[in-house]
Amino acid sequence: MRPPFVSFxxxxxxxxxxxxxxxxxxxxxxxLAIVLALALTSFVFLAPLLTTHDPMQGNLMARFKPxxxxxxWLGTDELGxxxxxxxxxxxxxxxxxxxxxxxxxxxxxxxxxxxxxxRAGIIRTLIRQSVDIVLSFxxxxxxxxVITLWGQGFWQLVLTLGLLSWPVFTRVVYAExxxxxxxxxxxxxxLMGVPRTAILLRHVLPGLRASxxxxxxxxxxxxxxxxxxxxxxGIGAPLGEPTWGNMLAASRDKLIQAPWMMLxxxxxIVLAVVTANLxxxxxxxxxxxxxxxxxxx
Amino acid sequence: xxxxxxxxxxxxRESLMEMAPFLKSMRPIIVKLRDxxxxxxxxxxxxxxILPLIGDPAEVLAGMxxxxxxxxxxxxxxxxxxxxxxxxxxxxxxLAQFDFGESLTSGRPALDVxxxxxxxxxxxxxxxxxxxxxxxxxxxxxxxxRPNAPSRRFSAWIVFIFQGMPGFVIGLVLIQIFAVNLRWLxxxxxxxxxxxxxxxxALSSFLIPKLTRMIAANVAEAMREDYVxxxxxxxxxxxxxLWRHAFPNALLGAMALIGTQFAFLLSGTVIIERLFTWxxxxxxxxxxxxxxxxxxxxTLALLxxxxxxxxxxxxxxxxxxxxxxxxxxx
Numbered sequence: 001m002r003p004p005f006v007s008f009x010x011x012x013x014x015x016x017x018x019x020x021x022x023x024x025x026x027x028x029x030x031x032l033a034i035v036l037a038l039a040l041t042s043f044v045f046l047a048p049l050l051t052t053h054d055p056m057q058g059n060l061m062a063r064f065k066p067x068x069x070x071x072x073w074l075g076t077d078e079l080g081x082x083x084x085x086x087x088x089x090x091x092x093x094x095x096x097x098x099x100x101x102x103x104x105x106x107x108x109x110x111x112x113x114x115x116x117x118x119r120a121g122i123i124r125t126l127i128r129q130s131v132d133i134v135l136s137f138x139x140x141x142x143x144x145x146v147i148t149l150w151g152q153g154f155w156q157l158v159l160t161l162g163l164l165s166w167p168v169f170t171r172v173v174y175a176e177x178x179x180x181x182x183x184x185x186x187x188x189x190x191l192m193g194v195p196r197t198a199i200l201l202r203h204v205l206p207g208l209r210a211s212x213x214x215x216x217x218x219x220x221x222x223x224x225x226x227x228x229x230x231x232x233x234g235i236g237a238p239l240g241e242p243t244w245g246n247m248l249a250a251s252r253d254k255l256i257q258a259p260w261m262m263l264x265x266x267x268x269i270v271l272a273v274v275t276a277n278l279x280x281x282x283x284x285x286x287x288x289x290x291x292x293x294x295x296x297x
Numbered sequence: 298x299x300x301x302x303x304x305x306x307x308x309x310r311e312s313l314m315e316m317a318p319f320l321k322s323m324r325p326i327i328v329k330l331r332d333x334x335x336x337x338x339x340x341x342x343x344x345x346x347i348l349p350l351i352g353d354p355a356e357v358l359a360g361m362x363x364x365x366x367x368x369x370x371x372x373x374x375x376x377x378x379x380x381x382x383x384x385x386x387x388x389x390x391x392l393a394q395f396d397f398g399e400s401l402t403s404g405r406p407a408l409d410v411x412x413x414x415x416x417x418x419x420x421x422x423x424x425x426x427x428x429x430x431x432x433x434x435x436x437x438x439x440x441x442x443r444p445n446a447p448s449r450r451f452s453a454w455i456v457f458i459f460q461g462m463p464g465f466v467i468g469l470v471l472i473q474i475f476a477v478n479l480r481w482l483x484x485x486x487x488x489x490x491x492x493x494x495x496x497x498x499a500l501s502s503f504l505i506p507k508l509t510r511m512i513a514a515n516v517a518e519a520m521r522e523d524y525v526x527x528x529x530x531x532x533x534x535x536x537x538x539l540w541r542h543a544f545p546n547a548l549l550g551a552m553a554l555i556g557t558q559f560a561f562l563l564s565g566t567v568i569i570e571r572l573f574t575w576x577x578x579x580x581x582x583x584x585x586x587x588x589x590x591x592x593x594x595x596t597l598a599l600l601x602x603x604x605x606x607x608x609x610x611x612x613x614x615x616x617x618x619x620x621x622x623x624x625x626x627x
Contacts, residue, residue: 136605138598144586148351225463229568266466274461
């Protein structure tokens with residue numbers, strides 16, 4: 001059953017309809033996503049003000065202090081480091097790692113998807129094959145290779161995550177760019193002698209914006225989880241660095257002595273992932289209401 | 298006697314003509330086999346290039362305090378002193394015969410080591426898959442049938458929040474509650490059914506929210522379609538509308554999701570197996586990369602890639618059977 005306002009909407013002028021769809025696209029979940037995202041990013045920038053201790057500095061006299069102890073309101077870990085300060089520092093570490101990884105994945109994936117859509121033949125086959133290869137390649141082995149070659153670090157982790165996950169974008173971009181390339185304005189541009197690269201960048205890429213934003217939001221959530229999972233396995237962020245994955249990994253061995261150690265980082269991850277998923281959902285719904293079909297592979 | 302060869306000839310010709318549509322329908326399978334060959338060739342080459350970067354197998358075999366002579370002897374024995382193209386040819390020659398080398402730590406054939414750990418992983422992912430379907434299909438159908446009812450909105454929010462929880466976080470919480478506090482279940486190991494519960498729950502928590510939301514969205518969309526309205530107009534009951542008209546269409550999309558999420562499920566097993574010390578191939582992969590057991594790592598990589606490919610290919614072929622619209626594409 002369609003909601004009754006649809007028949008109303010037909011009588012509106014175009015301007016009114018646009019205003020209505022813009023208002024409707026700002027649903028409750030989108031507002032919540034924006035508020036949460038602002039809160040999370042403000043944690044990144046306000047961390048130096050809110051932090052109470054040096055996140056890297058341990059105090060062996062104050063190991064395994066439960067939450068609510070004087071000076072350490074979320075307690076301390078196995079080396080006596082303040083969990084509140086470490087979780088705060090984790091915002092910067094984990095969020096920027098996940099963001100950079102998704103930016104890399106998006107750039108590589110979009111470029112290859114566009115090329116594959118335009119160039120039929122051997123180049124398209126090559127790109128599609130490499131999508132399959134990367135998707136079925138066990139990423140863990142790559143992560144370990146990177147670590148043995150270049151050590152553990154922020155950029156190593158970001159590049160590994162980004163260069164293993166670009167096929168997600170390639171699939172979406174390829175499917176949508178194929179249909180966009182069939183449009184009349186693209187044929188017109190081709191007939192007028194616009195170079196192929198310019199067609200891709202100026203006529204096809206803008207049409208992909210809605211889908212890219214949705215995929216980006218979901219991918220950011222996936223990268224947050226992947227980063228913490230790799231760190232949890234000990235092959236992600238450098239040991240001792242204040243990331244949520246590292247904190248969870250440390251808490252795994254101390255579940256009996258210090259069950260509170262996993263609480264703060266777990267909540268932080270869940271909050272960040274839920275925010276990103278909310279944004280993805282909201283963006284997808286918004287572009288669906290504007291009549292665009294969003295493909296999620 | 299004289300008329301038999303004649304009959305045989307026409308029969309042959311006709312059967313060849315009948316074969317033509319059959320050969321045409323085999324085309325997708327042939328394409329898949331070609332893709333598999335390309336995948337295995339490039340993956341094998343990639344591993345051949347990458348794995349020596351992690352470490353020197355001769356040093357692993359000889360141990361920490363080996364003399365240069367011992368190292369040279371081991372290199373000569375395994376052909377590691379030969380030029381790279383000779384090693385590469387030998388590598389493929391061995392792989393073509395399904396000889397994956399011997400484990401550097403135990404000396405057993407690498408394939409046997411991997412196969413010994415495969416059942417544990419297959420059981421865990423099978424259990425998790427079964428639980429996922431058991432929960433997601435009814436829950437998704439229920440949520441999507443009338444998505445705006447308050448109780449279902451609330452449940453949808455809970456599913457949404459669960460989607461934000463990584464499986465290993467849920468695993469940690471489960472251990473904390475059921476193994477540490479209540480002492481009901483063992484936290485690690487692989488034994489009776491009590492050890493299966495928590496890994497299965499943790500692993501299926503990767504997929505349940507995703508699949509539930511997907512089915513719910515598809516059912517909700519199908520409920521707005523014209524054919525559902527027609528069915529309603531003809532007096533179909535609510536459950537008929539849901540299970541006969543809206544649900545089958547929703548399930549198609551869900552099947553596609555299951556196919557593409559298999560790789561995701563496998564990487565999930567690596568983390569869950571590590572968390573619960575479950576002796577499957579994920580656990581083996583982590584353990585052997587720490588000891589640099591190259592033949593086992595390589596076998597695992599090839600096996601995992603093959604499994605992911607096989608599941609994707611089977612889903613794709615199954616779709617062609619189920620949905621005639623897809624048959625024309627290659």
